[in-house]
Amino acid sequence: MENSPSLAPSLPTLPPNVKVERTDLPKRSIITRPGFGTSGKRISLLTNHFKVSVGNPDEIFYQYSVSISTEDNKAVDGKVIGRKVLDKLYQTYSSELSGKTFAYDGEKSLYTVGPLTQNNFEFTVVLEESIAKRSGSPSDNGSPSGSGKRSKRFLHSKTFKVEITYAAKIPLKSVSLALQGAQMDKVQDALRVLDIILRQQAAKRGCLLVRQSFFHDDSRMFTDVGGGVTGVRGIHSSFRPTVGGLSLNTDVSTTMILTPGPVVAFLVANQNVKDARYVDWAKAKKMLKNMRVKAIHNNMEFKIIGLSEKPCNQQFFSLKAKIGSSSGDNSETLEITVYDYFVKHRNIELKSSAYMPCLDVGKPKRPNYLPLELCSLVSLQRYTKALSSTQRASLVEKSRQKPQERIRVATDAVKNYRYDEDPLLVACGISIEKQLTQVDGRILETPKLKVGNDEDCLPNRGRWNFNNKKLLNPKQIERWALVNFSGRCDTSHLSRELINCGRNKGIHIERPYTIIEEDPQCRKSSPVTRVERMFEQIMAKLPGPPEFLLCVLPERKNSDIYGPWKKKCLSNMGIVTQCMSPYKINDQYLTNVLLKINSKLGGTNSLLAIENSRRIPLVTDKPTMILGMDVSHGSPGRSDIPSIAAVVGSRSWPLISRYRAAVRTQSSKVEMIESLYKPLANGQDDGIMRELLVDFYQTSNGHKPSQIIVFRDGVSESQFAQVMNIELDQMIKAYQHLGESDIPKFTVIVAQKNHHTKLFQASSPENVPPGTVVDTKIVHPRNYDFYMCSHAGMIGTSRPAHYHVLLDEIGFSPNDLQNLIHSLSYVNQRSTTAISIVAPVCYAHLAAQQMSQFLKFEDSSDTSSGQKSMTAAGTIHLPELPRLHKDVAGSMFFC
Incomplete structure (x- = not known):
């Protein structure tokens, strides 16, 4: 296209030596509201915003920087440990802080209403945790003891150094000024403090925090979506400045977590296999890394770092065992398998995990092995990978809520959580109404459409159809073929019904030049190979390239064939194509398919009357x-x-x-x-x-x-x-x-x-x-x-x-x-x-x-631009997208 002679002279392609002078473009500001709309019919509405009143708008938040380190000056990251340290600090040093409560974001900042007594503090905080100490174990962290006796629990202390330093003032008044329309830089900071207060409340209730959404460990809120993944319903709450004043926006929120329960059950579900014998352990190792598990024999939590190289009944470790009953240090080191250790020394019966790898919950150089069947996934661990189309469909179906249910959940949350009883919000004089806000809306007039035969079509409640109507500008389809990758589709019946439906909608469709069924022998080949072989047949059977290809896929969602097929048609060949996977062939389904085909071929189904x-x-x-x-x-x-x-x-x-x-x-x-x-x-x-x-x-x-x-x-x-x-x-x-x-x-x-x-x-x-x-x-x-x-x-x-x-x-x-x-x-x-x-x-x-x-679905042998490559400097070159063929570049291929 760059040097195409068809380019208009008034939109020229400039020769390489011509430079266009461009002045620096000015920075732009976001515009303010010019007014309000008036058109449409009035309607009385409710919205999930709860009015917030600020009784003490002159209060000032003081922001302090927080630095947490260990005794050997290593910085401590992680919100869980950070919150534990700051909670303990408050318990220990409340008097030094004049009893002033604070909101901590879990990372580097805390906020108070009014200042602390000084700008800089240094505190020493001791956290005590109950841990099991066992001699002779492959790790000090929860393996059964070598003596076969029950282990004792000891208080294990860890010391932290906490530095708190004054950083900034954030006036609450900035919110009031912003509500009056002033442009204030500090307003987002003040709103962030209010949101951090809500997050801290939720953290103290043991919730999983995802931005401004909070999720309880309550199985009644869980929805299994398959693959070892569970949707959990929670509450989103955030403060928002509005024309009507400050409001609390509260809504139902959903996030994905790993399905809590036995690790073996999770792996079977995640890999969609019949039972644990068919688990791919290489995949399992990747999936399980960094997950938290609870060992059911001692009720302790661990983080998984990997899997053992050998099965439980073949994985040896060194165990110190006492000899005799003398008080001296008479012990010997035994080599014992993890399986024998639990069965013989701990009297724990292992039923299924003898032939499976163990979980390694130790340190990189000090493994600590636990049999799989003794471990369960801890609840509320986020699952952040993309959902499959099946999981997404299941989640959508199971998490739908009617309007009245949404209203009930939002109002119950505001009443039950009593956000405005938090000491910091009380200090600001903040109170929150417990009813939804009433708001006036307008219903705009429905646009009129124009369809074939110069007919008008007026949608009803946002919907219309082409029953007894023609498309506005139908395309004729003469040279086309039908290809079938699905063994269960009657393609002859499909083509006849499509032609009949097209005739009713004004599209004249000739009989397909050919119908090509995929050779069943090809189905075991890679998707790219299957597509290439199908195209070999197309080119052999057709006198020239078709203007259109209808492709029947074996699966409706996420078919492996889809990507290679679209790439071949749109990028390599320049042929318009429509994919389908019909469960039931009826007029409505075929009409929807024809709308897409007509658009892709350059036709128009309807236009706005205006x-x-x-x-x-x-x-x-x-x-x-x-x-x-x-x-x-x-x-x-x-x-x-x-x-x-x-x-x-x-x-x-x-x-x-x-x-x-x-x-x-x-x-x-x-x-x-x-x-x-x-x-x-x-x-x-x-x-x-x-x-x-x-x-x-x-x-x-x-x-x-x-x-x-x-x-x-x-x-x-x-x-x-x-x-x-x-x-x-x-x-x-x-x-x-x-x-x-x-x-x-x-x-x-x-x-x-x-x-x-x-x-x-x-x-x-x-x-x-x-x-x-x-x-x-x-x-x-x-x-x-x-x-x-x-x-x-x-x-x-x-x-x-x-x-x-x-x-x-x-x-x-x-x-x-x-x-x-x-x-x-x-x-x-x-x-x-x-x-x-x-x-x-x-x-x-x-x-x-x-x-x-x-x-x-690129072939691994393919060295085209579809593959990523590494430069000598180690930089990843991401794959370039193949361009569309010139014959389809202007089409609405995405319809």
Whole structure:
């Protein structure tokens, strides 16, 4: 594309020796709210915000730095030990602290209301723990004694040095000023102190803490999702500044933990095997490392560092055993197996673990072996790996809660936990109401759609269908083939039904040129090999490349074939493809498949009526481009997997329903998009924005965008400034690189789904109706944000999208902007329901997700760019994403 002659002269590719002068772009500030929306029908709502009153707003929090070290000056990290040390410090030295309570964050800071008596303290803290001391054991930490007698417990003391140093003042008044709309730097610090107070309360109750969510060890809150993983329900609580004052946002929260119980049962479930004989111990060793277990024979906790090299009945260790009954030090060292030791010296019967490895719970050079069947996983240990699609589906299904149940859990938490009885909050005069906050919402008018035969279609409660209707712009499908990787699908019946359904929707589909069934012998080959062999048959049986391939996969979710198949079709061959795995072939299922196929082939299923008639306020007045941006990260802890940035851009202005995607890999776990502008050594720009800007120009009758609306997904409030001053700068530089001096006007909006505000109808147990918007009382006191529930929540409780307007150079009125965002939830071409977030963001997420499959299931022999490599300096080069073939690059392949 870089040197394509089809590029318009007014959006040129610059020769290598030409440099565009760019002035330094100014730093931008987030805009303040210009006003409130008024359109729509009023609705009375409740929300899970509880009003907070501050009786002593003039109080000041004093922040102190905390340093904990051992006697030999080694720094102590870890929140569990830190909290134990600080609790003991308070018990021991309360008088030195004038009895003043403090909030400790578990790491480096503590906070008091008002100052301590001095700025610097040094304390010595002694922690005493009951441990079992056993002579002659392979470790001093819990192995049975060599004498066969019950071991004694001793108090083991450990001494810590704690330094507390004054760091800063944080006035509580900053919250009051922020609530009045002032821009105060200290407000986030003050709110963080209040949240730390809540966290400390939860820690003292023995909860697992995950950011501002707290989880009890209560089996009634546990949900088994398979694979040795359990979902646990807890409570999220955080203080938020709002137009209506300070509020406590309380909601149900869920996190994943390892299923507590016998280690053997966990391994069997985790590896999905029949019993322990089939466990892969190499995998088990990786999985178990650093987990905490309790030994049932002595009720003590240990951390796993590995597995023994040999089975329990073959793993020897040295044991000191006394000889005779004389009082002298008469002992000998025996070599004994772990199995014999427990059976003969401890009289503990081992039934199943004789032939399994032991858990090593010692130190790297001093192993301490425990038989597997004597160990159980301690509860509330977080599981941070990505869930499989089956686990995710199980979690979603089992953790759904109707609105009334959500209301009950939130109100019970505020009443039962009595947060405002904490001494620090009492000192600030803070009290929390026990009822949900009432708020006024508005229901925006449902957008009208245009479908085939110039018919109007008015969605009902956020839903519509194509029963007895034609698609607006159906594509004809002439040269296509059907390939089947699934032995159980009747492909002849499938193709006949698809052709019939297509005819009813206005799509003329010829009979497939060929139907190719996979040779059952190939099913044992690798996914890449299976795809290659299928393509050999396709090329042999077809006279030329087909315009479309329908692929039947053996599994509906996470099929190994999916990634290699998509990569082959979209990157290597440039062929549009649709994958499916039908359990039941009926009209609704086939209609949904046809919506995707028609979109991918360049057809249009429906348009907004205002889009069809070119009456979208501000958008149809001037050439306007709409962007959706998202970054998809690999599994937690996998730094060798790149993150994938996807940006979709609207095309064919004045339409806002057609999009093209540009996708790139970038540094692992980096949220800011790195490739929006990517100048090369030859003076060219290989960035995302250039690709989308040129496409907009070529599909919009030579119009260059004079307005760009950016919807950014996946960033937190702490990253808003980076979106404004890093990503937006890159977009402008990409535009300037094309030789343009008239910079477009930008409107930048962040779309968040990962938040804890819920909306409920005050007079009905049902979810709020689609189109519900709230921009008063619970929104930010200064910034421009609002909540919108554009979809119909059919099950569970609807979660509104939270939109933050960071910049609006275009100058939308609140009504126009909210109605545009609402309308953009109805343009998703693969759906007949309003979706919960604007379509461009949804598309960016889908594009990143689909392209990420390109990097999976690579053959180990493959030396293509799909493999990571190591430089001589030891730096990991993350794999590059293969680019889309030019024949499909402009398609909506992500639909």
